[in-house]
């Protein structure tokens with residue numbers, strides 16, 4: 725082998741992977757088209773834009789800094805790359821009470837407003853892409869059970885009602901201590917998101933727990949990350965084209981069949 729062929733080979737062994745793994749994906753993904761609503765199926769026009777609120781940017785940054793992405797993904801892959809779409813509650817719900825089957829794959833717009841997309845590195849913990857919606861539906865379920873037990877209407881639960889935000893704070897503080905079905909949780913506890921404060925008067929409403937006249941109250945970082953987690957939702961008015969099981973959507977109503985008209989005409993002709 726001459727020195728020249730050696731250097732050609734060396735350059736090719738770097739250039740080809742660079743082309744396949746960097747240049748081509750960048751070229752095809754740097755300007756992706758937005759997903760448009762279909763007037764017939766979605767009954768509206770325009771571009772799909774997931775709704776985000778809460779302390780999204782800063783919460784996302786703290787989530788990345790704390791290494792949550794080491795164990796938690798936020799990515800529902802297309803069916804050719806994995807079986808995530810079939811997991812109920814991950815990319816949507818199998819039987820959403822309002823829309824039917826809303827499961828869908830993750831879209832790049834789901835990370836709109838964040839400096840980096842926390843798609844995750846491993847899946848040691850559950851996927852958190854739809855965590856906020858799971859907390860919302862848990863709130864509805866827990867309150868229904870509680871109302872039944874107490875023999876009152878859900879609207880009359882008052883302070884007894886399940887508090888989704890507190891649930892998140894308790895999980896962040898120490899899942900093994902507070903979360904009933906996470907007694908063996910491998911999710912690290914994060915006492916650094918909380919500060920110990922002496923109880924004055926009635927104390928703080930969002931205190932995770934009290935001990936010896938002191939309360940553990942979330943600090944700014946704790947509040948920002950909880951707000952971020954509660955806003956991780958994959959619901960919204962998603963275009964039908966993005967939904968995995970389009971046939972099982974409740975809304976919008978299926979378009980009337982066009983075949984009937986010619987049949988009537990045919991009968992008349994007879």
Ligand code: HEC
Nearest residue numbers: 790791792794795848849850895899906909910911912914
């Ligand atoms: C060592 C891996 C690991 C790291 C790092 C980690 N988690 Fe977890 N997490 C888990 C595991 C395992 C579970 C499942 C058990 C449970 O529910 O506690 C979990 C569960 C959760 C849940 C409940 C999910 C659900 O659907 O009920 C939340 C919320 C959560 N983690 C948030 C975080 C946040 C925020 C961080 C970063 C501060 C973090 N986790 C870091 C492993 C991890």
